[in-house]
C-alpha cells in the first residue's frame with residue numbers, strides 16, 4: 001500500500017515560496033491502477049518525484065509498503081528506489097544499446113550476475129511482446145515498441161510499484177491503447193500496483209480503478225473512476241470527463257439547448273447508464289411496448305471503464321401523452337436514470 005499523508009512541497013524560488021503540492025492525502029491499495037490527472041503545472045511531476053524519492057516533502061510523509069520514504073537514505077534509499085519502476089513520455093532508453101541490453105541495464109546496476117540477467121531480460125522481452133526484436137536498437141523501433149522496452153526495463157528489478165509518467169502522451173491513439181492494454185495485462189498478471197500520471201482522461205478511463213484530480217497542487221477530487229465519470233463534482237473534473245466522453249461536449253447546457261432547437265417536437269429525454277444497464281435493449285423495449293411512439297436516438301455515447309460501461313443517450317419521443325408517460329415509467333422500471341429535458 002502507498003500512502004501520502006498530508007504531503008506538501010514548497011520550493012524556494014527567486015520570486016518567493018512556491019507550493020507545488022499542497023496537503024495531499026492519497027491511499028493506493030496493492031494491485032490497483034491509480035490515476036493522477038491534472039493539467040500542466042498541477043503538481044503531478046513533483047508528486048511523482050517525491051514518490052520515487054527524488055524530492056522530499058517539505059511536510060508530511062510518504063509510506064510505501066511500510067517504509068517511510070523520508071527516513072530512508074544512502075543504500076537503503078537506493079535499494080528502495082530500485083523497487084520503483086518508472087516509464088516516461090520520452091522513453092529514456094540508451095540509444096547505443098539494443099533492446100535486450102537496455103532491459104538488462106538496471107540488473108547490471110543492481111549487480112545481478114550475467115546469466116541471470118540475460119534470462120530475466122529474455123522473459124521480459126516475451127512479456128512485453130518484443131520477441132524477435134531483442135537485438136534491434138531503439139532507433140529501429142516504433143514509439144509503441146520503444147515504450148514496451150521502457151516497460152520491460154522498469155520491471156527488471158521486480159518493482160513494488162510501477163509509475164507511468166505521461167508514458168503515452170507522445171504516442172498516437174492506437175499505440176496509446178496498445179501500451180495501456182499492456183499495462184493492464186501486467187497489472188493483472190503480476191498484481192503490480194501502477195500509478196498512472198497523465199493529462200489524458202482517456203488513459204484513466206481505460207485502465208484505472210481509482211483517480212485523483214489535481215489542480216494547483218491540490219487533490220480536488222478523488223474516487224473510483226466509475227463514480228468520478230458518472231458524477232464529476234468539481235468544474236475541472238467535469239472538463240476532463242467531457243473532453244474524454246466527447247471533446248465537443250464542454251458544456252452540457254449548450255448541447256441541451258442545441259438539441260431542443262433541432263428537435264422542438266415531442267419529448268426529449270436524457271438517459272444515463274452505468275454498469276450492465278448499458279446492455280439493456282432499452283430502445284427496442286420502448287418501441288415494443290409503445291408501437292405508436294416515434295422514437296429517435298439524437299445524441300449519445302457509451303464508454304467502457306474497468307468497472308463497467310457509463311454513458312448518456314438522448315432520445316426524442318413523439319406521441320400521445322399516455323404513451324409518453326408510459327415510456328418514461330418503463331424506463332424507471334428498468335432502473336435507467338431518466339430526465340425529461342424538454343416537453344413541447
Ligand SMILES: Nc1ncnc2c1ncn2[C@@H]1O[C@H](COP(=O)(O)OP(=O)(O)OP(=O)(O)O)[C@@H](O)[C@H]1O
Nearest residue numbers: 011013018020038039040041042043044045046047
Ligand atoms: N524544482 C522546482 N523549483 C521551483 N519550482 C518548481 C520546481 N519543480 C516544480 N516547480 C513548480 O511547481 C509547480 C508544479 O509543477 P509540476 O512539474 O509538478 O507540475 P505538473 O503537473 O507535473 O506539470 P507538467 O506536466 O507540465 O510537468 C509549477 O508551478 C512548477 O513551476
